[in-house]
Amino acid sequence: MDEFNTSKPIYLQLADRIHRMIVSKELKAGEKLQSVREMAITYNVNPNTIQRTYSELEREGILETRRGQGTFVTEQEDRLIQLRGNLKDEQIQTFVKVMQEMGYSSYEMISGLQDHLNKMGKGDV
Template sequence: MDEFNASKPIYLQLAERIHRQIISGELRAGEKLPSIRDMGIKYNVNPNTVQRTYSELEREGILETKRGQGTFVSERQDRLVQQRDKLKHEQIGQFVHVMREMGFSAAEILSGLEDYLNKVERGDE
């Protein structure tokens, strides 16, 4: 997923990627992130974009910058858990919104989701 969507600012999309990496455990609490320059090269974006991303995530308490050492994933588990819950809520909200727009009731959404998850558990999906 190295492509960016033109309808949303790149720095926000990059922030979402970092959020997902933290939530999935790919990036762990206290882990050092690539330098701004290296992250820019990795994702083929301007270093100013990466700086804006890191600044936004630092403002949210997700990242911490240590002078002379670099940028790290926060070790504050409460902030990471809060962010995980926030992203879960946002994803569910988007899913429900789309399903409602297609005319599905709450019961139909729940039933469909249960069926889907049961299939995944059985390995059918």
């Protein structure tokens, strides 16, 4: 288990991890998550932190709590598609911002990304 970053609240870091697990299909639509207590043990955090994470993701419409059954990934495909798009946009914005700060032009970013994808054998752009 990797460490948490001290510059961002742990519950938001856990929410980000769950977002990524859903987008990567490690967690699927309709799948049940660990109980608050189990998740707290897994991540070695206070159960209140997990409850706050679950509440935040429920507010976003990503998770659903079913009374007496547990917490599940939403089956609303539109929410999951929106989550995927949001995560992609955030990563692109971060990449572009860092590259611009280092002085790279848009052309250099695009060609560098294309070169990287080609080396990985994923150059279908």
